[in-house]
Amino acid sequence: MPMSYFFCIFAPDFEIITDMTIADIQNLIKNGESRTLELKKTTGELQDGMHSACAMLNSDGGYLIFGVTPSLKIIGQQITDNTKQEIANALTGFEPAIDLVPEYIDVPEHEGNQLIVFRLAPWKWGEEPHLYHGCAYYKPESITKIMPKEMYDERLKAANPQKFEWDIKPAYEVDIRDLDEDRIRGAVRAGVRGNRLHASADTDSVEMLLQKLNLLTKDGKPTNAAAMLFAKNTRYPQFLLRMCRFRGTTKNVFVDPKEVYGNFFDILDAGIDFCFKHLFLTGEIVGLNRVEKLEIPYEALREALINALCHRDYEKIYASASLAIYDDRVEIINPGRLPVELTPETIFLPHSSYPHNPLIAQVLYLTTFLDKWGSGVGRIMELCKEANAPEPFYSVGTNEVILTFPRPENSTTQKTEVKTIQKTEVKTTQKTTQKTTQKTTRKTAQKILELIQQDNKITKVRLAELCGISYDGIKWQIDNMQTKGIIRRVGGDNGGHWEIME
Numbered sequence: 001m002p003m004s005y006f007f008c009i010f011a012p013d014f015e016i017i018t019d020m021t022i023a024d025i026q027n028l029i030k031n032g033e034s035r036t037l038e039l040k041k042t043t044g045e046l047q048d049g050m051h052s053a054c055a056m057l058n059s060d061g062g063y064l065i066f067g068v069t070p071s072l073k074i075i076g077q078q079i080t081d082n083t084k085q086e087i088a089n090a091l092t093g094f095e096p097a098i099d100l101v102p103e104y105i106d107v108p109e110h111e112g113n114q115l116i117v118f119r120l121a122p123w124k125w126g127e128e129p130h131l132y133h134g135c136a137y138y139k140p141e142s143i144t145k146i147m148p149k150e151m152y153d154e155r156l157k158a159a160n161p162q163k164f165e166w167d168i169k170p171a172y173e174v175d176i177r178d179l180d181e182d183r184i185r186g187a188v189r190a191g192v193r194g195n196r197l198h199a200s201a202d203t204d205s206v207e208m209l210l211q212k213l214n215l216l217t218k219d220g221k222p223t224n225a226a227a228m229l230f231a232k233n234t235r236y237p238q239f240l241l242r243m244c245r246f247r248g249t250t251k252n253v254f255v256d257p258k259e260v261y262g263n264f265f266d267i268l269d270a271g272i273d274f275c276f277k278h279l280f281l282t283g284e285i286v287g288l289n290r291v292e293k294l295e296i297p298y299e300a301l302r303e304a305l306i307n308a309l310c311h312r313d314y315e316k317i318y319a320s321a322s323l324a325i326y327d328d329r330v331e332i333i334n335p336g337r338l339p340v341e342l343t344p345e346t347i348f349l350p351h352s353s354y355p356h357n358p359l360i361a362q363v364l365y366l367t368t369f370l371d372k373w374g375s376g377v378g379r380i381m382e383l384c385k386e387a388n389a390p391e392p393f394y395s396v397g398t399n400e401v402i403l404t405f406p407r408p409e410n411s412t413t414q415k416t417e418v419k420t421i422q423k424t425e426v427k428t429t430q431k432t433t434q435k436t437t438q439k440t441t442r443k444t445a446q447k448i449l450e451l452i453q454q455d456n457k458i459t460k461v462r463l464a465e466l467c468g469i470s471y472d473g474i475k476w477q478i479d480n481m482q483t484k485g486i487i488r489r490v491g492g493d494n495g496g497h498w499e500i501m502e
Contacts, residue, residue, distance in 0.1 A: 020103065020105055020117060021105070022074065022105065022106075022107065022108060025065065025068075025074060025105065025115060025117075026074065028063065028065075029065070029068055029072055029074075030072070032072060033142045034062075034141075034142050035056075035059060035060055035062065035139050035140075035141055035142055036056065036059075036060055036061060036062030036063065037062055037063050037065075037142075038052040038053075038056065038062070038063070038064045038065070038144070039065050039068040039070075039072070040064070040065070040066045040067075040068070041066075041067070041068065041069050041070070041075075042066060042067070042077045043066050043077065043083055043086060043087065043116065045066075046066075046086060046087070046090050047090070049064055049066060050090050050091075050093060050094075050132050051132055051137050051144050052064055052137075052139075052144045053100070053118055053120055053132075054094065054130050054131070054132035054135075054136070054137040055137035055138050055139040055144040055145070056120040056139055057094075057098070057120050057121065057123060057130040058123050058129055058130050058136060058137060058138040058139075058147060058155075059122070059123060059138050059139040060122045060123075060139075061119075061120045061121050061122035061123070062120055063117060063118065063119060063120065064117070064118040064120060065115060065116070065117050065118075066115065066116040066117075067107065067113070067114070067115040067116060068115070074107055074109075074115065075107065075110055075113060076105075076106075076107035076110050076113030076114050076115050077113055077114070077116075078112060078113060078114075079104055079114050079116070087102060087116070093132050093133045094130060094131065094132055095130070095131040095132075095134070096128060096130070098130070100118060100120075102116050102117065102118055103116070103117040103118075103119070104116060104117075105117060125158060126158055126159060127155075127159060128155070128156065128159040128160075129147065129152055129155040129156060129159075136152050138151070150337070161358065165357070165358065165359070166224055166314050166315050166357065167223060167224050167225035167228070167314070167357040167358070167359040167360050168217075168223055168224070168225065168359050169223065169224050170217050170221045170222070170223060170224070171221065171222045171223060171224050171226060171227035171231075172227075172235060172236075173235060174221075174222050174226070174227045174231060174235070175221070175222065176206060176207060176210065176220075176222060178222070178227075178231055178232055178233065179206070179210075179222060179226060179227075179230040179231060179232065180230050180231070180232045180263065180457070180495075181206050182455065182456055182457040182497060183229075183230050183263065183265055183457055184206055184209055184210070184230050185202075185206075185209075185455065186265075186454075186455035186457055186458060187229075187230075187265070187363075187367040187369075188201050188202065188204075188209055188367065189202065189454055189455060190367050190368045190369070191366045191367040191368055193368070194367075194368035196365070196366045196367070196368060197366055197367070207220075210222065210226060213362075213363050213366065214359060214362070214363075215229070215359070215363065223359065224314065225357065225359040225360045225363065227239075227263075228263060228264055228314065228357075228360060229263055229264045229265070229360065229363060229364075230263055230264075230265075231263050232263075232495065234261055234262060234263065236314075236317070237317050237318060238314050238316065238317045238318070238319060238320060239261055239262060239263065239267070240259060240260070240261050240267075240320040240321075241259070241260050241267040241270060241271055241309075241320065241321050241322070241323060242257075242258075242259050242320050242321070242322040242323070243256075243257070243258045243259070243260070243270070243271065243274045243322070243323045243324075243325075244256065244257040244258070244322075244323075244324055244325070245274075245278045245325045246324060246325065246326050246327075247327070248326065248327055249326050249327055249328050249329075250326075251324075256277075256278065258270075258274065262495065264309055264310075264360075264364075265457075265459075266495060267309060267321075268302070268305055268306065268309060269459045269461060271301075271305045271323050272298070272301065272302055272305065272459075272461045273460075273461070274323060274325075275294070275296075275298070275301050275323075275325070275330070276294065276298075276471050278325045279294050279295050279296060279325065279330070279407075280294070280295040280407075280408075281293070281294055281295070281470075282295065293387065294471075295389070295407060295408050296330060296384070296387075296389055296405045296407065297383040297384060297386075297387045297389060298461075298471070299383050300379075300380045300383040300384050300387075300389075300392070300405070301330070301332075301405070302461075303376055303379055303380050303383070304332045304380055304392075304403050304405075305321075305323070305332060306364065306369055306370055306376075307370075307376050307377075308321045308332050308333075308334045308403070309321060310355060310357060310360055310361050310364055310370060311334070311336075311355055311356045311357065311361070312334050312335055312336055312356070312357075313335055313336040313356060314357065316335050316336070316399075319335035319399075320335065321333065321334055321335065326407075327407070328406065328407055329404050329405060329406050329407055330404070330405040330407065331402055331403070331404050331405075332402070332403045332405075333397075333400055333401070333402050333403075334400060334401045334402075334403075335399060335400055336356070336399065336400070336401060337396060337399060337400075337401060380392060380403075384405070389405075389408065390405070390406035390407075390408065391406075392404060392405045392406070444467055444469060444473075444477055445477060445480075445481060445486070447466075447467050448463055448467065448474075448477060448478070448481065448487075449486070449487070449500060451463060451466055451467075452487065452498045452500060453500065456497040456498045456499065457496075457497045457498070458498070460474045460475060460478060463478075485501050486500070486501060487499065487500055487501060488501060
């Protein structure tokens with residue numbers, strides 16, 4: 001977030017009532033104060049009431065009522081010109097200024113007394129936070145609290161994106177030559193194939209592509225988003241993914257710790273490769289083809305990593321996204337926190353998408369790596385459900401959001417046994433379907449060559465997707481083609497490229 005970031009605007013949990021009567025008030029206050037209801041005995045508590053009004057304006061809205069005792073007895077008060085003047089003066093303390101008109105309701109049991117009722121609209125994402133005498137308040141529950149600085153800053157950035165967003169600022173000591181042209185063109189081709197970019201983009205210059213993706217400032221300098229997505233040699237310490245396979249269910253025993261620095265695509269590829277290296281792969285023969293599945297759906301893990309890298313807080317320069325694999329679970333950990341509108345429970349409900357890095361998210365959408373409308377979390381759940389994998393869940397720590405994928409029971413202990421079964425299946429299948437397999441292999445090899453010609457930095461994961469075969473299948477094809485001298489790898493897995501031999 002933050003990981004992620006997906007924000008939803010909740011409907012207020014109170015009903016807007018017009019032409020209120022005493023009966024309406026009695027029904028409204030019967031359960032006492034709440035997140036959307038604040039009660040004061042008289043305007044002697046006017047300043048406290050304004051703090052609560054500010055808090056509700058920054059939360060789910062609600063009602064502020066003067067003239068109700070702590071025991072929920074409706075008494076009202078005498079309303080004089082001086083009372084109205086005090087209220088008018090108090091309302092001038094709000095920033096930005098608001099048109100808040102009180103309603104006065106007669107109290108039949110106390111002749112001459114009236115209730116003072118304020119109806120307060122809920123806060124909406126994209127609005128500036130409300131201040132009262134220079135301080136922002138909010139209501140986490142039924143109490144009024146000063147808004148945390150991090151929450152205030154986040155809302156201020158949402159209201160003034162062009163002023164505050166990290167991803168639109170100029171990149172530090174990065175120019176267009178520092179960006180990976182192959183990565184840029186590969187991403188653009190994916191956008192063209194997905195009908196999210198016009199076909200003419202394939203022939204545009206790199207500078208023109210960056211302009212069309214809004215990745216250059218007005219003076220032609222790459223933005224932070226351009227650096228995060230496409231930089232060849234990063235100067236940003238936060239462009240990092242920490243990975244580790246732990247033995248057992250704690251962090252006591254390190255089996256395979258790794259750190260990968262790079263741009264978005266380098267880090268994503270490394271994370272997926274790490275999952276394939278350490279998670280259990282099952283296989284079955286369907287017709288003449290071998291179908292292999294990761295114990296946790298590959299697509300769900302990929303979606304989760306994309307979300308983590310897209311929505312994290314890059315202003316925290318010494319924090320990093322993490323991928324931890326234990327015997328019983330996989331954790332994807334993102335520096336930051338969930339938006340105030342979401343909890344680990346409500347994030348799985350339908351919600352709108354309000355990414356922490358809108359420019360990065362827009363480019364990833366146009367290049368088909370991300371979908372809009374806050375559908376990512378729902379898609380992760382659907383993929384796990386379709387694969388009969390345990391449902392993932394969110395939790396929050398100190399300045400971090402954790403998405404946990406429980407591993408299927410006995411996934412580690414069954415690995416050796418199933419691998420033996422797989423080898424037997426493959427051997428039998430090879431004997432009975434040798435000619436068909438050879439023909440399929442040639443077609444797949446030709447497809448791989450075509451894809452490498454289009455994008456010589458294409459990853460094995462992407463090749464597997466586009467060829468419609470398993471990751472292990474692609475690894476076998478690549479190894480076979482390298483052995484025969486058809487292709488070779490220049491450079492490492494991160495930052496290198498494929499070369500087709502003459």
